[in-house]
Amino acid sequence: MRAFAEVLDGLSTTQSRIGKLALLSAYLRHAPDPDRGWALAALTDGLPLRIAFRRILSDLMAQRADPVLFKISRDFVGDTAETVSLMWPVAPYVDAPPRLSDVVGQLLAAKPSEQAGIIARVLDRCNARERWAFLKLVGGAPRVGVSARLAKTAVAELGDRDVSDVEEVWHALEPPYLDLFRWIEGTGERPDPGIVPVFRPMMLAHPVEEADWPGLDPNDFAAEWKWDGIRVQVAAKGGDVRLYSRTGDDISGAFPEIRSAFAHADVVADGELLVVRQGSVAAFNDLQQRLNRKTVAVKMLRDHPAHLRLYDLLFADGEDLRPLPFADRRRRLEDWHARERPLLTDLSVLIPFASFAELEELWRGARQAGIEGLMLKRRASAYLAGRPKGHWFKWKRAALTLDCVLMYAQRGSGKRSSLYSDFTFGVWRPRVGSNEQELVPVGKAYSGFTDAELRELDRFIRANTTETFGPVRAVQPKLVLEIAFDAVQLSARHKSGVAMRFPRVHRIRWDKPPEEADTLDATLALIDRPAA
Amino acid sequence: MRPVESWLYATDKGLYCAPGDFYIDPPRPVDRALITHGHADHARSGHGHVLATHETIEIIKVRYGVGSAATFQIAALGSAQRIGDVRVRFAPAGHILGSAQIVMEHAGRRAVVSGDYKRATDPTCRPFEVVSCDVFVTEATFALPVFRHERAEDEALRLVQSIARNPERAHLLGVYGLGKCQRMIALVRAQGYDRPIWLHGALVALTELYQNLGFDLGDCRPASTAAADELRGGLIMCPPSALMDRWSRRAGEDPLRVFASGWMRVRGRARQRGVELPLIVSDHADWPELLDTIVETGAEDIWVTHGRDDALVHQLSLMGRRARALALIGYEDDAE
The missing domain is CATH 3.60.15.10 (Ribonuclease Z/Hydroxyacylglutathione hydrolase-like)
Known part of the structure; x- marks a missing residue:
């Protein structure tokens, strides 16, 4: 428990990704089995424990602390488990904390009525840091700024492997992951991921740069529309269907209709998840309503119907198609789709073209909503995990831009923590019941400038602060930022009624008077307008 | 009565x-x-x-x-x-x-x-x-x-160990200028840290007073007199307000921020301040x-x-x- 507490403590205060990774790798390298496996479980899918955590904590504290003091303390600390770890009565003599794996073993074997007693005995043997780490372990969500992917990356580093190797077998594993560590450290076989529908690391594209064009031959490439939805992988086997996001998060729960569409399939396919009504793709915002839900109401299914537009086929009937060239996989995809005809799916069409100029012309004429750009896929390329260079290109339109006024700035994190680097900007609209104009925020950007520009912005913000709220400063409306973005859509969640897609700072207009910045009307006029 | x-x-x-x-x-x-x-x-x-x-x-x-x-x-x-x-x-x-x-x-x-x-x-x-x-x-x-503070000696040891583990990064320690500053200097000296300790301008006069009153705090120098490479891997002390300020940039690209205070007992407080190494030392x-x-x-x-x-x-x-x-x-x- 001591080593686990040290690493969790370090992770909670270390901000840089590299720093977190170094801490995690060092822990996984030195901690024994099965302790490290349980720690890994806590940082990824959670321990397989069923504990009424809140009730147990409140019962334990009711016996040990005055309720008024507990409440005042809880309100101050802001986290129940941490408050318990800090208030827990200190035993007059504390021996070494128990082993992580012993504790987990006891909890796994315990009846629900025995759990509180086990937890109390562990807390009695720990210091404050260990109590906190232990409660985070059994509480299910440590919240120390470590994604499941980062934890898997740390595992991969133990054996100089890529995180995609770990992801590929991950869904076939159970904590405490003994077979995973044996394989990574070279003393065991690769765990077989073939039994359950597991996530296969996805192939991603690079933006096409000006310098790329001379090296690209149109005959080598297939072209498809780039749809503005969520890239997903559907994996189906033996009646079990999973839907994974680009990073391997299981989002099946939110899309039951897609799962049932694949209930009889034995495939792994790659596609774009969209909301489609009467054959036309709805705005991204519609799809967002469906995300991050464990269960879905009938009304949601009816009003925001999900649809899967298929791009690629990775496995079919137990055969791994990934080594095949794209052209062959595409044929297999078309054959399979024609045969099986799963509901709520269609194929992303291939766009015939002779030259890139012709393709650009077709694109200009495309008026369908939901098209974010074009994909160019090399016909001869295998399906390669990650973002390999030279195989897939995304070709997006030049961005839309608006001149906006800087309104608020927030401190960055990590290396940017001494700088104000996150900028909220707004546009003008008439103040209700007056002739005056007021600013209304329309977005937030934290990229698109150089380090030197960032320092200038930081200086401007410090010199023009009107109010400070914790890490946020309000600034005088004096500076115009030319903001580039991919699209603007209506949004009920924002005060201005609009939301931008991928806003970034295009230019800092030190020269432009703020009253000449754009208006909300001009912003609304860009809704659903494809970029130039 | x-x-x-x-x-x-x-x-x-x-x-x-x-x-x-x-x-x-x-x-x-x-x-x-x-x-x-x-x-x-x-x-x-x-x-x-x-x-x-x-x-x-x-x-x-x-x-x-x-x-x-x-x-x-x-x-x-x-x-x-x-x-x-x-x-x-x-x-x-x-x-x-x-x-x-x-x-x-x-x-x-x-x-x-x-x-x-x-x-x-x-x-x-x-x-x-x-x-x-x-x-x-x-x-x-x-x-x-x-609030149950840690033993100050143990916390000073954690700081000295972190300096040894991170030879490339300056440690920037935020302290209250009167009392905490000089106590932390004395504590790290007691842990055997004998390199120069660099002080923000706001800490210099009071630290000199302690030295004039007979406290041996070792080699303490104004940070403004340091050459850039002298601060790398070193210990710099400043008031809490300077920890995140522009002033902190002299500590290099990626200083390790430390804060010695009783408030560091609560993680949210440490996170709020962007503190990487919170030390629970209080007066x-x-x-x-x-x-x-x-x-x-x-x-x-x-x-x-x-x-x-x-x-x-x-x-x-x-x-x-x-x-x-x-x-x-x-x-x-x-x-x-």
Whole structure:
């Protein structure tokens, strides 16, 4: 428990990704089995424990602390488990904390009525840091700024492997992951991921740069529309269907209709998840309503119907198609789709073209909503995990831009923590019941400038602060930022009624008077307008 | 016997002792002030006559100048004197260098104003002395059961170990400029750290005062005199406000930010400040120290000043003692 507490403590205060990774790798390298496996479980899918955590904590504290003091303390600390770890009565003599794996073993074997007693005995043997780490372990969500992917990356580093190797077998594993560590450290076989529908690391594209064009031959490439939805992988086997996001998060729960569409399939396919009504793709915002839900109401299914537009086929009937060239996989995809005809799916069409100029012309004429750009896929390329260079290109339109006024700035994190680097900007609209104009925020950007520009912005913000709220400063409306973005859509969640897609700072207009910045009307006029 | 609250009470100028006609740590200029210690919210300039310990007077002179009061009078620790109709004695409080409790006796009752205090050992000041009394006026900065400070020596060791583990990164340690700064220097020296310690300009004068008063703090230099490569892998100390400020950029691309304070017990506070290595070192009493001290004084009445008076008053009532919050203006609840 001591080593686990040290690493969790370090992770909670270390901000840089590299720093977190170094801490995690060092822990996984030195901690024994099965302790490290349980720690890994806590940082990824959670321990397989069923504990009424809140009730147990409140019962334990009711016996040990005055309720008024507990409440005042809880309100101050802001986290129940941490408050318990800090208030827990200190035993007059504390021996070494128990082993992580012993504790987990006891909890796994315990009846629900025995759990509180086990937890109390562990807390009695720990210091404050260990109590906190232990409660985070059994509480299910440590919240120390470590994604499941980062934890898997740390595992991969133990054996100089890529995180995609770990992801590929991950869904076939159970904590405490003994077979995973044996394989990574070279003393065991690769765990077989073939039994359950597991996530296969996805192939991603690079933006096409000006310098790329001379090296690209149109005959080598297939072209498809780039749809503005969520890239997903559907994996189906033996009646079990999973839907994974680009990073391997299981989002099946939110899309039951897609799962049932694949209930009889034995495939792994790659596609774009969209909301489609009467054959036309709805705005991204519609799809967002469906995300991050464990269960879905009938009304949601009816009003925001999900649809899967298929791009690629990775496995079919137990055969791994990934080594095949794209052209062959595409044929297999078309054959399979024609045969099986799963509901709520269609194929992303291939766009015939002779030259890139012709393709650009077709694109200009495309008026369908939901098209974010074009994909160019090399016909001869295998399906390669990650973002390999030279195989897939995304070709997006030049961005839309608006001149906006800087309104608020927030401190960055990590290396940017001494700088104000996150900028909220707004546009003008008439103040209700007056002739005056007021600013209304329309977005937030934290990229698109150089380090030197960032320092200038930081200086401007410090010199023009009107109010400070914790890490946020309000600034005088004096500076115009030319903001580039991919699209603007209506949004009920924002005060201005609009939301931008991928806003970034295009230019800092030190020269432009703020009253000449754009208006909300001009912003609304860009809704659903494809970029130039 | 006249109850203490009839002769010692809060006024808009601060805590007033009527039979002695003096104020204790008044936030506004008065004719006669007794000062418990040199922190800015307790010691202010512009008083007529100031009575304080020798070290506190030296601190006031460094901070506000030798003319910041009309006259200064040294209170020798332990020896009592009569002011008006009150017997007054200063007793060490263990908070920072020169810090003292003020013991007052009048009409057969004894009251102790503790100022700020702690019970943990501190190489830069005298330990707290328990004075039995009828009324004990206590601070409550960390008066929540979640506050139990770590051993300062262990926390200093964590800092020294982190410096050794990260030879490429400067360690930027945020500290309160009077007391915490010099205590942390002494603590890391005791852990064997003998390289130069670099100081933000705001910390230099008071650190020199400690050295002039005989504390061996080793090689401390202004950070402004360092060549850029001298700071890499080194220890730089600054006030908390500079930790995230532009000033911090001289510590290099990616300094490791450290903050030594009792508030670091709570993770949210550390995260809020972007602190990578929080050290739980405080010059204030933690929850058990507050309760132990109050019990040891034997006081029947406890008056709670700045900080979390709600929790402490509640706890003392559970313990069967008379406790009340004493509303005094002008003190910082979370100074440290």
